[in-house]
Amino acid sequence: MSESDPVGQAELNVAETIGQLMQFWGFKRPMGRMWTLLYLSPDPLGAAELGERLRMSAGAVSMTINELLKWGAIRRTWRPGERRDYFECEVSIWKLVRRVLHERELTLVREAKERLAGALGTIEAGAVTTEASEVLAFKRSRMETLRNLAGVGEMLLGAIDAGEAIDPSVLQAVVAAGAVEPNREDP
Amino acid sequence: MSESDPVGQAELNVAETIGQLMQFWGFKRPMGRMWTLLYLSPDPLGAAELGERLRMSAGAVSMTINELLKWGAIRRTWRPGERRDYFECEVSIWKLVRRVLHERELTLVREAKERLAGALGTIEAGAVTTEASEVLAFKRSRMETLRNLAGVGEMLLGAIDAGEAIDPSVLQAVVAAGAVEPNREDP
DNA sequence: CATTCTTTTCAGAACGTATTGAATGTTCTA
DNA sequence: TAGAACATTCAATACGTTCTGAAAAGAATG
Numbered sequence: 543m544s545e546s547d548p549v550g551q552a553e554l555n556v557a558e559t560i561g562q563l564m565q566f567w568g569f570k571r572p573m574g575r576m577w578t579l580l581y582l583s584p585d586p587l588g589a590a591e592l593g594e595r596l597r598m599s600a601g602a603v604s605m606t607i608n609e610l611l612k613w614g615a616i617r618r619t620w621r622p623g624e625r626r627d628y629f630e631c632e633v634s635i636w637k638l639v640r641r642v643l644h645e646r647e648l649t650l651v652r653e654a655k656e657r658l659a660g661a662l663g664t665i666e667a668g669a670v671t672t673e674a675s676e677v678l679a680f681k682r683s684r685m686e687t688l689r690n691l692a693g694v695g696e697m698l699l700g701a702i703d704a705g706e707a708i709d710p711s712v713l714q715a716v717v718a719a720g721a722v723e724p725n726r727e728d729p
Numbered sequence: 730m731s732e733s734d735p736v737g738q739a740e741l742n743v744a745e746t747i748g749q750l751m752q753f754w755g756f757k758r759p760m761g762r763m764w765t766l767l768y769l770s771p772d773p774l775g776a777a778e779l780g781e782r783l784r785m786s787a788g789a790v791s792m793t794i795n796e797l798l799k800w801g802a803i804r805r806t807w808r809p810g811e812r813r814d815y816f817e818c819e820v821s822i823w824k825l826v827r828r829v830l831h832e833r834e835l836t837l838v839r840e841a842k843e844r845l846a847g848a849l850g851t852i853e854a855g856a857v858t859t860e861a862s863e864v865l866a867f868k869r870s871r872m873e874t875l876r877n878l879a880g881v882g883e884m885l886l887g888a889i890d891a892g893e894a895i896d897p898s899v900l901q902a903v904v905a906a907g908a909v910e911p912n913r914e915d916p
Numbered sequence: 917c918a919t920t921c922t923t924t925t926c927a928g929a930a931c932g933t934a935t936t937g938a939a940t941g942t943t944c945t946a
Numbered sequence: 947t948a949g950a951a952c953a954t955t956c957a958a959t960a961c962g963t964t965c966t967g968a969a970a971a972g973a974a975t976g
Contacts, residue, residue, distance in 0.1 A: 560875070
């Protein structure tokens with residue numbers, strides 16, 4: 543099947559490349575590889591064929607397929623007479639990216655923001671502590687910066703998610719938040 | 730030191746939160762935790778203190794410090810009389826993000842683009858193959874889309890790296906590239 | 917309803933990565 | 947130069963994740 547077929551080989555190379563990109567983006571490599579194979583195929587492929595071409599066990603194929611289904615990256619289809627399932631991929635990469643941004647990154651940033659706000663609350667509670675109020679004020683201000691950054695991230699992701707173009711002024715905010723506070727002290 | 734100190738605890742919470750974000754972004758969690766501790770400290774800290782507060786072994790502390798130094802996320806400083814090293818963090822988060830975008834993501838995307846171009850070349854070489862030319866054309870076109878997307882990514886990263894605001898029209902290109910090709914065929 | 921085909925599940929194996937802690941290296945002081 | 951203080955390295959190990967393969971479950975057919 544694939545002993546010395548240059549085209550099939552090239553497809554596997556592409557699959558591997560995309561697989562690595564996906565892995566870098568926090569997904570499992572097999573997901574990227576499988577999606578790519580479908581993306582390069584004019585018609586749907588069956589689980590058996592996918593497993594054979596990617597050298598994956600039936601179990602791994604099943605798991606990977608289900609994860610891809612969960613993300614809406616592939617769809618199940620059927621052929622008239624045939625018994626087994628076939629799969630075709632979601633072609634719109636932009637749609638996929640947006641979904642991940644919405645369901646994963648946005649959630650993550652929101653959680654982080656809340657946790658940061660929580661820590662800030664603890665600090666501001668003016669708890670009885672041994673630290674000098676000067677030091678405390680410093681820490682509070684740094685935590686505020688982090689929480690604000692999380693807020694900016696949330697806004698950015700929300701904007702992309704809503705399909706809005708990114709407002710450059712928002713990016714300026716990021717720059718500003720990070721560039722302030724030149725950190726000078728010498729006792 | 731940290732038995733029931735609410736402020737210290739809050740700091741560790743923040744460190745943990747940022748650590749998880751960093752891990753999600755492809756770095757090691759200890760890196761984020763250590764950077765955060767320095768970010769929340771008015772003056773530089775020594776390796777021993779960092780290890781103690783984060784409950785890391787001396788070895789782990791050393792490795793983490795070196796990685797942070799490599800990314801320019803912290804700097805080595807010294808105190809007049811003292812013998813051991815102290816560390817202070819890079820405060821500009823934007824500067825850090827840009828550096829990573831430049832050294833890591835950009836490289837990654839470039840490599841991917843080249844590999845995709847390579848595969849495309851193989852296909853276009855019109856190798857003797859058993860596949861119908863129609864199928865071949867389909868695959869070629871899909872590979873072109875992927876390569877073009879990589880190109881757009883490269884441009885975006887380059888723009889951010891150069892400090893330019895993101896041109897919304899570029900984002901449009903992403904949308905277009907992914908949204909085209911409604912994938913219809915029924916034999 | 918039994919048979920056959922296909923998919924899913926899951927315990928265990930394999931793998932890669934992170935962490936430890938003792939040994940080694942380095943740098944300063946006396 | 948010897949010794950002390952500190953930093954670094956690295957083999958061993960602990961840990962978590964992914965993959966396998968066989969068994970179970972599910973679905974269509976005769």
